[in-house]
Amino acid sequence: MDILFYILISTFLISLIAFAGAVILFLKEELLNKILLILVSFAAGALIGSAFLHLVPEAIEGVGIEEKSLLKIFLFLLFGFCTFFILENSINWHHHHAKEHPEIKPFSYLILISDGVHNFIDGLIVAGSFIISIPLGIVTALAVAFHEIPQEIGDFGILIYSGFEKIKALFLNFLSAITIVFGGVLGFLLSERMGDSMIFLLPFAAGSFIYIACSDLIPEIKHKVSPQKALIHFFVFLLGIVLMLLIKLVS
Template sequence: METLIYILGATLLISSGALVGIVTLAMQEERLEKILLLLVSLSAGALMGGAFLHLLPEAVEELGGGVFEMVLVAFVGFFVLEKVLHWRHCHKGRCGVHSFGYLNLFGDAIHNFIDGLVLAGAFVVDIRLGMVTTLAVALHEIPQEVGDFGVLLYAGFEKKKALLANFGVALMVVVGGVLGYWMAHRIEGFVPYLLPLAAGGFIYIAASDLMPEIRKEKDAKKSVASFGMFMLGIVIMLLVRLISRE
């Protein structure tokens, strides 16, 4: 029961990130884009650190062989999912990839549901691993939710409707978390296999979506700042790993 409470708390925290759209309404677009680039960089580092420093070592310990093959399958699976759904995270308010608001909501709902499953699996394996995974997901969700909110506005949604729609879709994290917890206690050996799935997803999102955004920056000072935030994300995950071992 304690694990379920942790899962509910973590998934509700992640879902509340959708309300960050309220903050973006009061910010100028130019200033918002500067902040978003730094958030994207921090997110990329946190996802990479979470995958290589936490999820993969735990998966190897739980499953032994075959982990890296499963990570590769998960990586390819996320690529296929993105192609099928035309799903791509946008980190700027006006992004041509997100031409259709409802399609974006559908893709985001699936993504959030998978996040919920992953969070549940991590908490069932170990509370500390669950907290680390929550941190990595949360750092990624902030720039994503800001981008998705902008996408809905661009697609023609009214501000209030866009905010409510984004929050409703974000609650799929909670649905995934509860279902993941239920499955973990009814399907033997189910949970450990979520770890390489999460690692593959984290690596894919960071490498194919976030890091290309960082690479587009031409200004030398901004590039250095972005790289610094990227490294900070990795360092945070490293520090969490060291602390959790004490």
């Protein structure tokens, strides 16, 4: 039950990030965009670092270095990558880091639904990591949280722009975020039936993290950051990787 406690606490805390969107109400748009881009750079590094320094090595350690075992790991990594590619292109789930968006309420409901699906899958991933080991679960939860902060702020801005009242926008954003808790609980329950097969959630998570970083976050940085400031964001990106490395070394 200790593992379930960690899963519930971590996923619930991540869901509270939905309220981070309230910073939009207090910051000027220019300053907010600068902060968001820094967070995006850091999140990209944290996701890449988590995938290559924690999730994949832990999966290899769990199944061994035989050729067939390694093939399974990298097939699940590709499966995670392709799953998130399909999700993004089928339900228009993608990251938003600015307030401007030409669509109106119908599109905002689609964002809420797609984010709910995305957060539910994150819950499965966090649960699978905690079941393997508590330190790995903490690292995975941190990587998810770092990635969620800019996304939730951007989503809240879109909901406001689409015509929702501020309180309702916060509430709806939280409803889509709380699905991570349900995903975490389901992941825990499935672990009792799946047993050792839960280890393959790790490369699946790694594939999803790599996709998010390379398809959504890094292109966002390239599109929004001027060449003069690119080096700063590169160092922030490295900082995200270094943080994951330090956690690996001390855990």
